[in-house]
Amino acid sequence: MIIVMKPEATDEEIKGVVKSIEEHGMQVHLSKGSEMTIIGVVGDTTKQGVNGFMAMRGVGNVVQIMKPYKMSSKKFKPEGTIIKIGDVEVGGNRIAMIAGPCAVESEEQFLTIAKDVKAAGADILRGSAFKPRTSPYEFQGLGEEGLKIMKKVKQLTCMPIETEVMDTRDVEMVAEYVDVLRVGARNMHNFDLLKEVGKTNKPIILKRGMSATIKELMLASEYIMKEGNHQIILCERGIRTFETATRNTLDISAVPVLKEETHLPVIIDPSHAAGNRKYVPSMCKAAIAAGADGIIVEVHHEPEKALCDGPQSLTTQQFAELMPQLKAIAEAVGRTL
Ligand code: PEP
Ligand code: MN
Numbered sequence: 001m002i003i004v005m006k007p008e009a010t011d012e013e014i015k016g017v018v019k020s021i022e023e024h025g026m027q028v029h030l031s032k033g034s035e036m037t038i039i040g041v042v043g044d045t046t047k048q049g050v051n052g053f054m055a056m057r058g059v060g061n062v063v064q065i066m067k068p069y070k071m072s073s074k075k076f077k078p079e080g081t082i083i084k085i086g087d088v089e090v091g092g093n094r095i096a097m098i099a100g101p102c103a104v105e106s107e108e109q110f111l112t113i114a115k116d117v118k119a120a121g122a123d124i125l126r127g128s129a130f131k132p133r134t135s136p137y138e139f140q141g142l143g144e145e146g147l148k149i150m151k152k153v154k155q156l157t158c159m160p161i162e163t164e165v166m167d168t169r170d171v172e173m174v175a176e177y178v179d180v181l182r183v184g185a186r187n188m189h190n191f192d193l194l195k196e197v198g199k200t201n202k203p204i205i206l207k208r209g210m211s212a213t214i215k216e217l218m219l220a221s222e223y224i225m226k227e228g229n230h231q232i233i234l235c236e237r238g239i240r241t242f243e244t245a246t247r248n249t250l251d252i253s254a255v256p257v258l259k260e261e262t263h264l265p266v267i268i269d270p271s272h273a274a275g276n277r278k279y280v281p282s283m284c285k286a287a288i289a290a291g292a293d294g295i296i297v298e299v300h301h302e303p304e305k306a307l308c309d310g311p312q313s314l315t316t317q318q319f320a321e322l323m324p325q326l327k328a329i330a331e332a333v334g335r336t337l
Contacts, residue, residue, distance in 0.1 A: 104163075128182075
């Protein structure tokens with residue numbers, strides 16, 4: 001960390017900062033120039049960090065040199081993380097395809113879609129039983145009943161299943177039904193929920209908050225890892241920008257940035273990014289070309305009747321047509337699908 005003192009900082013103020021650094025067990029490297037004083041800080045900055053020094057008299061600016069994330073950093077595990085979900089691996093050479101409806105609506109609906117996406121080559125089934133809806137008057141999901149349907153369909157199709165958990169009180173119960181827990185965009189900052197899923201032994205799909213930076217997404221993953229669970233898949237799902245042509249703006253550059261910064265697998269969700277099925281195929285292709293390890297996409301056999309997110313759901317036929325195109329792109333970038 002580097003502390004830049006204000007040009008008018010007094011000797012007393014400089015001494016105060018130096019004293020504070022030493023009191024917190026860190027070392028000081030002082031550089032007194034004719035214009036201003038710069039103080040290099042070496043050591044564990046967790047006890048007194050950027051904000052603490054910024055608040056001190058005479059301090060002009062504090063620059064953090066080291067990245068604030070530790071366990072999720074690429075340096076922590078340069079070889080990368082591969083997460084095993086049943087027979088599926090996420091983070092290896094093969095692109096993982098996670099597909100299914102936004103919400104589980106009935107056994108018939110979920111089974112029909114499951115069979116269709118499986119036939120098209122999907123690896124993992126998605127579906128939500130607890131729905132975070134913007135309006136409390138919209139379909140909120142089937143709750144535990146939905147999880148029972150998911151488990152039954154898992155047995156019938158032999159596909160691993162993933163679902164969203166929204167409430168700390170539900171984590172244990174939801175974890176008994178599914179193979180992967182998803183923390184949705186709205187809950188990326190719900191630190192209690194992050195800690196709770198961190199106590200499970202289930203892989204976690206952690207979605208980027210719609211106004212969260214990449215750094216905040218990685219720090220959210222640290223909350224999960226700190227509890228002992230290192231099986232995390234990061235998901236870019238579109239962020240809020242001034243653009244209104246799409247529901248959100250898929251931050252495709254988040255893929256290479258995350259692949260550089262972290263060892264955790266990175267997937268994208270084109271459905272919640274676009275909000276419109278017609279843009280979904282292009283975004284899937286872009287994501288694979290950009291280096292994503294997988295895609296989580298909404299698919300429905302009758303999107304016009306879907307209780308949630310029909311307009312952004314691919315039809316099962318569209319999904320089946322898209323898969324060979326994605327395979328070609330995967331192969332072009334040295335991956336398989
Ligand atoms: C979802 O994947 O079902 C979902 C609600 O997405 P997000 O949390 O990204 O809005
Ligand atoms: Mn949805």
